[in-house]
Amino acid sequence: MLIKLYLQGAVQRAFLVAVIYIVLKGIYLAMMKKEVHIGKEILYCVTLTYMVTLLGYTMLPNIHMGIESSGKFYFICDRWGNGRINFIPFKTIGTFLFQSENANVSHWKDVSDLNLLANIGLFVPYGVIAWFFPWYQKSLKRITGSGVLLSIIIEMEQIFIQRGTDIDDVILNTLGVLIGGTIAMLGSKYVWPLFRNRL
Known part of the structure; x- marks a missing residue:
């Protein structure tokens, strides 16, 4: 359930950023009468959308806003996490994987799954996107670094921001980058040529 809500929020934020980018870039290109490179524009749009979504979930406070049923506008800004710091590798990962419940956290299994999957999943797109940027030398090692x-x-x-800092987040993020970079590398090597030959 938590993962579903998390994904819905990410999609909504990404969609909003993408629409704003397309509108503003369209106006700019029309005013400057510049040639449009569709491939580059898609890459830039996807990159900006991803980075705003990533930083929104990791570096900004948790923001809730909207209109209540009474018609009153509300805006709530609070912090994510608990402000704890962990520099012991695999301590938190082990807790999420092997601790079946937590007296201080309701829906512990959902929270554990969300933390593990979100920290990996948030960085999979980074590995994919980075592969398609014009690096001097395309390298999984460089992208991962x-x-x-x-x-x-x-x-x-x-x-x-007292959100909580954990070395295990870096480990999981790195795994996400490796997965994304590997997917992009194998896709560009084996899948893309199949489509290119048919174009």
Whole structure:
């Protein structure tokens, strides 16, 4: 259930960013009368949408806003997480995998699954997107390294917003980058040529 809500929020945020980008970029290109490179624009749009969604979930406070049934507008800004810091590798991962319940957390299984899958899943797109940028040398090692650096920056920033900093998040993020980069690498090597030959 939590994973479903998490995905719905991510899709809504991504859709909003994509629409804003397309409208503003369309206006800019029309005014400047510049040639449109569809492939590049798709890559830029996807990248911006992903980065805003990623940073929104990892570096910004949790924001709720809307209109109540009474017609009153509400805006609530609170922090995510518990502000704890963990530098012991696999401590949190082990807790999520092997601890069956937690007296302080209701729906512990849902919370555990969300933390594990979200930390991996949030960085899978990074590995895919990074592969398609014009790197000097396409390398899974280089892409993974840049993903690890981004993850560390995010975790260090979370110290200041007291969201919670965990070395295990970096480990899971790295796994996500590796999965995404591997998918992109294998796809560009074996899948894309099949479609290109038919175009």
